[in-house]
Amino acid sequence: MNKKEQTSISKSIREIPDFPKKGILFRDITPLLSDGKKFRACVKHFKKLSKSRIDYVISIESRGFIFGSALACELGVGFVPIRKAGKLPHKTFQASYELEYGSAVMEVHADGFTRGSRVVIVDDVLATGGTARAAVELVRKLDAKIAGIYFLIELTALKGREKLKDLPVHALVSY
Numbered sequence: 001m002n003k004k005e006q007t008s009i010s011k012s013i014r015e016i017p018d019f020p021k022k023g024i025l026f027r028d029i030t031p032l033l034s035d036g037k038k039f040r041a042c043v044k045h046f047k048k049l050s051k052s053r054i055d056y057v058i059s060i061e062s063r064g065f066i067f068g069s070a071l072a073c074e075l076g077v078g079f080v081p082i083r084k085a086g087k088l089p090h091k092t093f094q095a096s097y098e099l100e101y102g103s104a105v106m107e108v109h110a111d112g113f114t115r116g117s118r119v120v121i122v123d124d125v126l127a128t129g130g131t132a133r134a135a136v137e138l139v140r141k142l143d144a145k146i147a148g149i150y151f152l153i154e155l156t157a158l159k160g161r162e163k164l165k166d167l168p169v170h171a172l173v174s175y
């Protein structure tokens with residue numbers, strides 16, 4: 001994607017101060033999603049990054065599902081959800097991660113994909129990196145080889161990449 005397209009995508013992500021709580025500058029992607037051309041350009045961009053063999057797209061509840069499922073369809077590969085604890089009905093693997101206050105648990109189905117698969121992980125925002133780190137731990141429990149970790153947005157000041165060292169991280173826009 002060229003710089004002009006990137007800038008145009010960046011401009012269609014709205015900033016909402018103090019949401020969902022005071023002090024958070026929330027990046028609202030709904031204006032981007034409602035623009036069909038821009039939404040498609042983002043998915044095509046992720047597709048271009050996926051040059052090597054990919055067996056599954058794994059994404060993180062809930063906004064990660066929007067881009068992850070579209071990418072899986074484009075690539076013609078399976079989609080596997082990572083969900084907050086208690087949502088998946090079958091046997092799961094779990095990983096905990098830090099929140100601003102306390103911690104939370106994410107899960108993937110233990111038979112969610114074939115062991116040893118090549119996967120990409122997709123989410124909307126890389127902030128502190130805790131969520132993505134937990135997703136990495138989960139897919140490793142299924143012996144996955146991580147071919148890429150794609151984000152629409154990276155909030156660079158929060159240094160999330162430091163939690164994803166030595167992994168192939170890509171972000172479409174950075175703030």
Ligand code: AMP
Binds near residue numbers: 025124128129
């Ligand atoms: P983190 O674990 O800190 O990297 O947070 C990443 C997750 O929290 C992503 O799944 C995002 O959906 C969400 N998130 C964190 N910060 C923001 C933000 N400023 N705006 C929108 N979503 C955010």
